[in-house]
Every structure is written in structure tokens, then in C-alpha cells.
Amino acid sequence: MASLNSASESQIEVSKAKIGYLGPGGSWTHQACLDLFGPEGLIGLESERLFAAFASGEIDQACVPVTTSVVGVTPYLDPVLALSSVVVIAEYPKMLGYSLLARPGVKLEDIREVVAHPVALEEVKPWLDKEMPTVRRVTALGGGAAAKGVSESRSLHSASMGPKIGGSIYGLISLVDNIEEGPHNVTRWWVLGRQMPAPTGNDKTSLLVDIEDKDFSLLLEDMTAAKLKILAIYERPSKRTLDTHLYLIEVAGHSKVGALQQFVQANAQVRVLGSYARKY
Structure with missing residues (x-):
């Protein structure tokens, strides 16, 4: 597995591309984009706006x-x-x-509420339960929005939970760092684009299938027969019936190479979302 925090191992070549991320600035996705691309061409957008901008071609990635x-x-x-x-x-x-x-001058003992994205609050829950069990937990659209809100608040009892970059952008100070850092706390981002990368020899492919429950085991049998290495399966609702689901199936290999290519060609119901260098 690649080093999780090594940006040099995860650099993606970009030339004058407009790259959207979940804004406002100061979020973990902002930090991920800085790791991957550097500061040029980054555009922070609220979630719905981000997906609309990508679908319309307003942003490239x-x-x-x-x-x-x-x-x-x-x-x-x-x-x-x-x-x-x-x-x-x-x-x-x-x-x-x-x-x-928190805002300059605020001390740890002053904090009565912590503002963060719902996922972040879940990830730091063990630390909050132990160190600040009585603090009020308030949700925000993201780490950037949380930091921005704390910076604009007149309260001296609020703090945000997020990456340190939020403090740099919004003039906040760090009261505690490295909260819940460890191999148990890893987030994986996808970079969405238009053209599939060429095989690298160590790739992963994300497949999407919309299927009736009764047929899912047959699909897995076919994948096993094709000698595909399944890495992960995520079940998502079809939003149609109880007995149909979407399945995101991630497998080792590139969809333009070998057994995986043959499997994809033989199974029209399987949609290739992308093949890309495997980092995890």
C-alpha cells in the first residue's frame, strides 16, 4: 500500500485544468487537492453546485x-x-x-461547542467522548464551513474540528492537533475526470451494476470464474424497489487489460466507472 500522506507519490499531472472541490476553502477536500494538484486552478463549490458544474463541463475535474x-x-x-x-x-x-x-485568545477550557462535518464528528467521537464529553456538537457542511463559521461568530465558546489549513485561511488558532490521527482514520477521495488513464501495472477498477438481488450471486460467480480479484463491494439503494440494488464493486486490474477486459466486454450490464493507479 502506498504511503497514505505522501503527496509526491500521489501527484496527478494537470495542465490548466479547472478542478472543483467541496468548499468553502479549508476543508479536508481542499487539503487533498493541494496535496494532489497544488494551489492553481482549484475552485471550492458547495456539494450540489460541484456536481452540477462537473456534469455541465464548467469544471474539468x-x-x-x-x-x-x-x-x-x-x-x-x-x-x-x-x-x-x-x-x-x-x-x-x-x-x-x-x-x-478557535479564535485567538480562546482557551480549551472555554469551548462549549464544537462545529464540524457530520463525518468528522463521527471520526473524532472517541476523542470528544474522552476529552470533552459535555461539549455541544454542531454539524456544518464541511470543515471549511465550520472554520469559517467559527471565525465569523462573536462567541468565544466555539471551535471547529478540521484540517489545520482552516486556521490559516480564517485566522484561527489550533488548540489541539493530531486528534484521532492513525491508520484507523483514513479517508479516500476520487478524482473525477473525462478520460481513463492508461494502465500502470498496478491498477484498480471501479465497476457499477444495477441488478436484482436474485441475480447478484450469479454475477459474483461469473467474476470468480473469470478469476477477478474483488477488493471491495459497496451496496447502495436502487431507489426503485426493495429487491434491486446498485453495487459498487472494486477489483484489481485495469479494464483495458486481460481477464478484466474480457469480463467487461462480456457483461454489458456492468458499467466501468474508471480504472486508475491503485493507491489503497
Whole structure:
């Protein structure tokens, strides 16, 4: 497995591309984009606006957190799967360590409420339960929105939970760093684009299938017979009936190579979301 926090191992070549991320600035997705692309061409957008801008071609690429080791799938996976035209061109796993950010002059003992994205609150729950069990937990659209809200508040009793970059952008100070940092707390982003990367020799492919429950075991049998290496399966609602589901199936290999290519060609109901260098 690649080093989770090594940006140099995860660099993606970009030339004058407009890259959207979940804004406002100061979110973990903002930090992931800085790791991957540097500061040029980044555009922070609210979730619904981000997906609309990608679908319309207003932005060339989008960076979206799709799974975490603590909560599983994020609220942003389903909107990706709903896009009619999308190619997953990269994945980026990052080990997270949160910072508790507050206005200058505020002390840890002053904090009465912590503001963060719902996923972040779940990821830092063990620390909050132990260190700040009585604090009020308030949800925000993201780490950037949380930090921005704390910076604009007149209260001296609020702090946000997110990446340190939020403090740099909004003039907050860090009261505690590296909260819940560790191999147990990893978020994986997808980079969405238009053109599938060429095989690297160590790739992953994300497949999507809309299938009746009664046929799912047969599909898995066919995948096993094709000697495909299944890495993960995520079940999502079809939003039609109880006995139909969407399945995101991730397998080792590239969809343009070998047994996986043959399987995809023989199974028209299986949609290739993307093949990309495997980082996790």
C-alpha cells in the first residue's frame, strides 16, 4: 500500500485544468487537492453546485471523498454514481489528524461547542467522548464551513474540528492537533475526470451494476470464474424497489487489460466507472 500522506507519490499531472472541490476553502477536500494538484486552478463549490458544474463541463475535474475507514461510504458517493457520464481517474487515501480550531485568545477550557462535518464528528467521537464529553456538537457542511463559521461568530465558546489549513485561511488558532490521527482514520477521495488513464501495472477498477438481488450471486460467480480479484463491494439503494440494488464493486486490474477486459466486454450490464493507479 502506498504511503497514505505522501503527496509526491500521489501527484496527478494537470495542465490548466479547472478542478472543483467541496468548499468553502479549508476543508479536508481542499487539503487533498493541494496535496494532489497544488494551489492553481482549484475552485471550492458547495456539494450540489460541484456536481452540477462537473456534469455541465464548467469544471474539468472534481475531487470527492467517497469512503472512510470509520463511517464507510460518505454522503458524496451516491451523487457520483448518479452522474450519467463520469470517469474515476485517480484515488487518494489520506490518514487524517484533526485540529481543534478557535479564535485567538480562546482557551480549551472555554469551548462549549464544537462545529464540524457530520463525518468528522463521527471520526473524532472517541476523542470528544474522552476529552470533552459535555461539549455541544454542531454539524456544518464541511470543515471549511465550520472554520469559517467559527471565525465569523462573536462567541468565544466555539471551535471547529478540521484540517489545520482552516486556521490559516480564517485566522484561527489550533488548540489541539493530531486528534484521532492513525491508520484507523483514513479517508479516500476520487478524482473525477473525462478520460481513463492508461494502465500502470498496478491498477484498480471501479465497476457499477444495477441488478436484482436474485441475480447478484450469479454475477459474483461469473467474476470468480473469470478469476477477478474483488477488493471491495459497496451496496447502495436502487431507489426503485426493495429487491434491486446498485453495487459498487472494486477489483484489481485495469479494464483495458486481460481477464478484466474480457469480463467487461462480456457483461454489458456492468458499467466501468474508471480504472486508475491503485493507491489503497
